Amino acid sequence: MQKVRLGYVGAGFMAQAVHLPNFTALPDCEVVALAEMRPQLAQRVAERFGIPRVYTTHSELLLDPDIDAVAVSAHFVHQAQVAEDALRAGKPVYMEKPMALTVERAERMLQAACEGGGRLMVAYMKRYDAGIELAKQIIDDYRQSGELGRLFYLRARCFGGNWTAGNSGTVIGTDEPYPSAPLEVPEWLPERYHQSYTNYLQVFTHNVNLARWLLGAGDDWQVMSADLDDDGFTGVAVLKMGGVRVALETGSLAAHKWDEDTQVYFQRGWVKVTSPSLLLRNACAEVEVYRAGDTPEYLRPFPKDGWSWSFQREAQHFIHCVRTGEPFRSSGEDTVQDVRIFEAIYRKWLGI
Numbered sequence: 001m002q003k004v005r006l007g008y009v010g011a012g013f014m015a016q017a018v019h020l021p022n023f024t025a026l027p028d029c030e031v032v033a034l035a036e037m038r039p040q041l042a043q044r045v046a047e048r049f050g051i052p053r054v055y056t057t058h059s060e061l062l063l064d065p066d067i068d069a070v071a072v073s074a075h076f077v078h079q080a081q082v083a084e085d086a087l088r089a090g091k092p093v094y095m096e097k098p099m100a101l102t103v104e105r106a107e108r109m110l111q112a113a114c115e116g117g118g119r120l121m122v123a124y125m126k127r128y129d130a131g132i133e134l135a136k137q138i139i140d141d142y143r144q145s146g147e148l149g150r151l152f153y154l155r156a157r158c159f160g161g162n163w164t165a166g167n168s169g170t171v172i173g174t175d176e177p178y179p180s181a182p183l184e185v186p187e188w189l190p191e192r193y194h195q196s197y198t199n200y201l202q203v204f205t206h207n208v209n210l211a212r213w214l215l216g217a218g219d220d221w222q223v224m225s226a227d228l229d230d231d232g233f234t235g236v237a238v239l240k241m242g243g244v245r246v247a248l249e250t251g252s253l254a255a256h257k258w259d260e261d262t263q264v265y266f267q268r269g270w271v272k273v274t275s276p277s278l279l280l281r282n283a284c285a286e287v288e289v290y291r292a293g294d295t296p297e298y299l300r301p302f303p304k305d306g307w308s309w310s311f312q313r314e315a316q317h318f319i320h321c322v323r324t325g326e327p328f329r330s331s332g333e334d335t336v337q338d339v340r341i342f343e344a345i346y347r348k349w350l351g352i
């Protein structure tokens with residue numbers, strides 16, 4: 001394969017501010033088609049990014065024989081279906097998180113991949129952040145050497161704040177009506193929690209996905225307790241992942257910057273990563289290591305590829321894996337666990 005010919009679905013905010021600039025900048029990728037249900041927006045965005053073919057629906061785009069892979073960023077009421085159809089059409093698919101709002105839908109997507117021959121990468125950009133990659137390497141090394149003792153705790157805290165850091169770019173808008181679709185939520189969830197469940201999952205799915213990866217826990221997890229406020233968003237859920245206790249501390253803070261960190265505790269020290277505002281280009285997570293002992297020390301290692309943007313590295317990873325056939329670091333088979341975890345947290349909280 002020469003360049004990967006990418007078909008992109010959805011020309012909204014994330015496409016314009018993040019993914020189209022990133023994919024069109026990659027030397028081994030060519031964005032050859034754009035599907036967008038709002039035709040005027042589609043035309044204007046295609047012109048801005050030099051995309052030659054424009055479709056109104058993703059179904060039309062999937063009939064285009066000259067497309068090697070598909071990427072989608074659409075509202076979560078739309079994008080699971082887009083990804084499912086592309087997987088059934090046999091394409092490698094890059095989709096924005098969350099994979100789905102229900103386990104049932106996520107499993108259907110994996111089934112579509114099995115039957116159609118496609119494969120799914122869910123865009124959890126934190127796994128591609130150079131600082132977080134370095135932190136994972138350090139954690140793995142300490143676990144291997146035993147130098148800091150047993151790893152006994154992971155604290156994942158996200159209170160949000162300003163995620164764009166003034167970096168949204170000049171996004172083209174439209175007054176064409178926004179396409180509607182029904183909200184798909186777990187059938188056991190009472191109606192009054194539909195909105196809060198969606199908000200909780202869609203923000204903190206990043207933290208759950210990252211914690212599982214840092215601990216190498218895969219599908220080894222349990223929800224021990226969940227204590228949320230009436231808003232169904234603020235609180236603490238306690239899980240076990242790979243045998244390690246994990247506290248998921250969540251809330252909403254009107255901060256001028258993004259307020260999120262993940263800290264892994266050993267008996268004689270810790271490794272902490274502080275995430276940047278999501279759209280802050282060329283800034284990775286900050287890493288801090290504390291080592292207790294006779295001469296306690298703090299280390300602040302800076303990764304080799306430190307002046308980089310997680311979203312850009314994530315796009316690179318997708319194209320690399322499409323070219324080489326290598327597995328995705330954040331595959332659909334792995335991410336289905338996050339969808340399961342959120343249903344389990346809410347069931348624990350509501351006692352259902």
Ligand SMILES: NC(=O)c1ccc[n+]([C@@H]2O[C@H](COP(=O)([O-])OP(=O)(O)OC[C@H]3O[C@@H](n4cnc5c(N)ncnc54)[C@H](O)[C@@H]3O)[C@@H](O)[C@H]2O)c1
Pocket residue numbers: 009010011012013014015035036037038041056057058073074075076078079082096097098123125178179202278
């Ligand atoms: N990774 C992150 O940190 C992060 C941050 C923000 C948003 N997101 C995710 O990004 C996704 C997209 O968000 P957004 O703000 O870009 O949404 P958006 O509403 O601005 O854009 C989505 C676009 O997709 C189009 N669309 C929907 N279904 C379509 C279909 N079947 N075919 C063609 N076009 C279709 C809509 O018309 C719309 O223009 C959301 O799922 C959200 O969870 C991720």
